[in-house]
Amino acid sequence: xxxxxLSDAESAIPGRPPPLVRFASVSxxxxxxxxVDSVSLDIAxxxxxxxxxPSGCGKTTLLRMLAGFERPDxxxxxxxxxxxxxxxxxxRAVNMMFQNYALFPHLTVEANVAFGLRQENMPAxxxxxxxxxxxxxxxxxxxxxxxxAQLSGGQRQRVALARALVKRPKVFLLDExxxxxxxxxxxxTQFELRELQRKLGMTFIVVTHxxxxxxxxxxxxxxxxxxxxxxxxxxxxxxxxxxxxWIAEFIGEINLFEGVIDSTGPSGTWVDTPAAGRVHTPNEVxxxxxxxxxxxxxxxxxLLAPFDSDPGAYNSASGTLVDVAYLGDTSVCxxxxxxxxxxxxxxxxxxRRGGEPVxxxxxxxxxxxxxxxxVLVR
Amino acid sequence: xxxxxxSPFNLVSIALGLTFLYLxxxxxxxxxxxxxxxxxxWGGWSLxxxxxxxxxxxxxxxxxxxxxxxxxxxxxxxxxxxxxxxALVRAGRFRGRLxxxxxxxxxxxxxxxxxxxxxxxxxVAADFSRGFWTTALAHTTLTMCFVTVIVQSRLLxxxxxxxxxAMDLGCPPLRxxxxxxxxxxxxxxxxGWMLAFTLSLDDLVIASFTTGPxxxxxxxxxxxxxxxxxxxxxxxxxxxxxxxxxxIVVVASLLSKRYSSTQERRAALGGPPx
Numbered sequence: 001x002x003x004x005x006l007s008d009a010e011s012a013i014p015g016r017p018p019p020l021v022r023f024a025s026v027s028x029x030x031x032x033x034x035x036v037d038s039v040s041l042d043i044a045x046x047x048x049x050x051x052x053x054p055s056g057c058g059k060t061t062l063l064r065m066l067a068g069f070e071r072p073d074x075x076x077x078x079x080x081x082x083x084x085x086x087x088x089x090x091x092r093a094v095n096m097m098f099q100n101y102a103l104f105p106h107l108t109v110e111a112n113v114a115f116g117l118r119q120e121n122m123p124a125x126x127x128x129x130x131x132x133x134x135x136x137x138x139x140x141x142x143x144x145x146x147x148x149a150q151l152s153g154g155q156r157q158r159v160a161l162a163r164a165l166v167k168r169p170k171v172f173l174l175d176e177x178x179x180x181x182x183x184x185x186x187x188x189t190q191f192e193l194r195e196l197q198r199k200l201g202m203t204f205i206v207v208t209h210x211x212x213x214x215x216x217x218x219x220x221x222x223x224x225x226x227x228x229x230x231x232x233x234x235x236x237x238x239x240x241x242x243x244x245x246w247i248a249e250f251i252g253e254i255n256l257f258e259g260v261i262d263s264t265g266p267s268g269t270w271v272d273t274p275a276a277g278r279v280h281t282p283n284e285v286x287x288x289x290x291x292x293x294x295x296x297x298x299x300x301x302x303l304l305a306p307f308d309s310d311p312g313a314y315n316s317a318s319g320t321l322v323d324v325a326y327l328g329d330t331s332v333c334x335x336x337x338x339x340x341x342x343x344x345x346x347x348x349x350x351x352r353r354g355g356e357p358v359x360x361x362x363x364x365x366x367x368x369x370x371x372x373x374x375v376l377v378r
Numbered sequence: 379x380x381x382x383x384x385s386p387f388n389l390v391s392i393a394l395g396l397t398f399l400y401l402x403x404x405x406x407x408x409x410x411x412x413x414x415x416x417x418x419x420w421g422g423w424s425l426x427x428x429x430x431x432x433x434x435x436x437x438x439x440x441x442x443x444x445x446x447x448x449x450x451x452x453x454x455x456x457x458x459x460x461x462x463x464x465a466l467v468r469a470g471r472f473r474g475r476l477x478x479x480x481x482x483x484x485x486x487x488x489x490x491x492x493x494x495x496x497x498x499x500x501x502v503a504a505d506f507s508r509g510f511w512t513t514a515l516a517h518t519t520l521t522m523c524f525v526t527v528i529v530q531s532r533l534l535x536x537x538x539x540x541x542x543x544a545m546d547l548g549c550p551p552l553r554x555x556x557x558x559x560x561x562x563x564x565x566x567x568x569x570g571w572m573l574a575f576t577l578s579l580d581d582l583v584i585a586s587f588t589t590g591p592x593x594x595x596x597x598x599x600x601x602x603x604x605x606x607x608x609x610x611x612x613x614x615x616x617x618x619x620x621x622x623x624x625x626i627v628v629v630a631s632l633l634s635k636r637y638s639s640t641q642e643r644r645a646a647l648g649g650p651p652x
Binding site (some may be wrong): 014067068069089091094095096098099100102104105106115116119120123163164167370 | 479518539540542543544545547548549550551553558561562
């Protein structure tokens with residue numbers, strides 16, 4: 001058990017307490033395909049880290065390297081300062097929850113959970129109370145004698161959790177933990193997992209392709225694409241400050257406008273875009289005047305208003321509302337810009353009977369704050 | 379369950395098919411209870427041929443030999459066939475894999491006469507005295523590939539993550555095989571054993587090539603008796619054999635059905651397979 005929790009800022013600073021898990025430029029190739037390409041990542045004790053990426057980005061392979069099911073072709077894997085690259089899976093102090101849970105169908109719930117402790121040659125008198133405690137804490141008491149086939153999806157997931165956590169691993173790995181659950185159960189389970197991790201103070205590494213899942217649970221997200229980690233940051237930063245166009249488009253919805261940099265410096269950046277006009281952002285970017293860049297604005301940061309006389313000199317556009325998709329909590333508006341291209345704006349349906357502030361076909365003005373937009377040069 | 383109404387055409391074809399397959403067997407079973415000494419004349423119900431069978435020591439001994447051969451060869455074939463299936467499914471693409479799988483499956487398509495003859499030549503060349511052991515070995519050769527087919531198909535849809543989960547929980551690879559893999563493919567292994575057992579029990583051709591004096595199997599015994607004329611006793615022993623084989627087939631299919639239905643339940647509840 002870690003004696004204290006590390007904040008995100010601390011874990012990100014090298015030279016502080018040594019990381020619990022360290023991937024040191026690991027690569028793994030399957031024939032001509034490079035699944036993981038020279039990835040380095042440190043994960044601190046007590047952290048909840050998410051590996052997020054589209055399918056085939058190498059996130060599962062990275063996780064399996066830590067579990068011991070894949071051997072890196074290059075690089076080392078360290079756990080608690082110890083090189084475990086050549087340690088077989090059954091001698092590693094990490095446990096994994098499999099995507100399909102991999103419960104032993106021929107064993108009862110109780111025997112499934114006790115399986116790991118039996119391997120440690122723990123006396124039965126010690127196993128029994130630990131298994132009972134674990135089952136009770138995951139609300140599985142009463143199901144001890146059932147077989148996995150007789151459980152619901154949510155129960156099976158909790159048995160899989162119990163089976164791994166009862167071993168008290170140094171690191172708990174979760175491979176798409178919520179993929180097999182239905183939507184409602186999924187959002188409940190997200191919070192439960194988060195709470196469980198805080199309570200146990202254990203290090204969790206979760207692999208997921210679902211950004212909402214990663215954002216709601218993790219302290220830090222490592223976004224992966226094509227075998228590499230493209231950004232590691234807390235959820236808010238990944239969403240608000242993606243460092244590349246690919247990440248901006250992968251995480252959430254975003255409006256992107258191509259443009260040319262006019263100036264950039266400590267006082268901010270000016271970009272001229274054909275579709276959205278002149279854009280100002282407060283951040284400085286590593287580019288020069290005349291370089292191509294993208295301006296990114298999240299739909300929920302766009303303010304939509306009926307068209308009036310003066311739309312403003314910058315950070316604004318005008319267009320025709322094409323359609324409104326009512327989603328209950330919010331509505332997504334699609335606007336055809338007067339100077340070409342489309343833009344999305346999300347409006348919150350705060351009032352029950354407000355009706356649409358603007359109707360499809362209306363001419364509208366769009367504005368956004370300078371710090372709502374982002375200039376991306378990659 | 380949806381019960382579909384059958385068209386008259388379907389009914390007739392089912393009736394004809396079943397008649398063609400089972401009428402001879404039904405006649406044989408009915409006539410085994412015939413009281414008459416003549417095979418083709420009905421003389422009322424009786425168990426006298428079953429009683430006569432109990433006194434026919436030659437026939438009983440042949441039955442005993444057949445059972446022993448079937449037990450031994452089925453067991454050997456199951457061990458070897460399971461190992462072959464493991465090699466084919468698990469060992470990856472090793473050198474000579476294609477040749478290995480072709481050789482494993484060859485007896486499946488090779489005419490029995492040729493298997494019998496080639497084994498006979500082998501045993502003669504190696505100067506083995508032919509009898510119980512050579513027959514058992516020959517039957518092992520014949521039935522091993524059937525076990526491999528059954529076990530291989532189970533291994534192919536075996537979820538490897540179960541083994542990974544066991545190892546992840548601290549179970550070494552060999553123990554994982556015995557505590558996780560083996561219990562889960564056991565139904566396939568058992569039904570493979572049963573199939574091997576029945577195949578060995580009713581084999582005439584290969585046994586007649588490879589057996590020797592003192593190890594006459596039941597089919598050989600029956601065949602030689604029939605050549606001297608069909609005795610009603612034969613009907614009785616054949617009925618007993620049919621009963622034995624039918625029982626084994628039913629048990630085997632129940633086992634594999636139970637296995638596949640748990641698999642389906644698991645798939646239905648477990649969400650997407652890997």
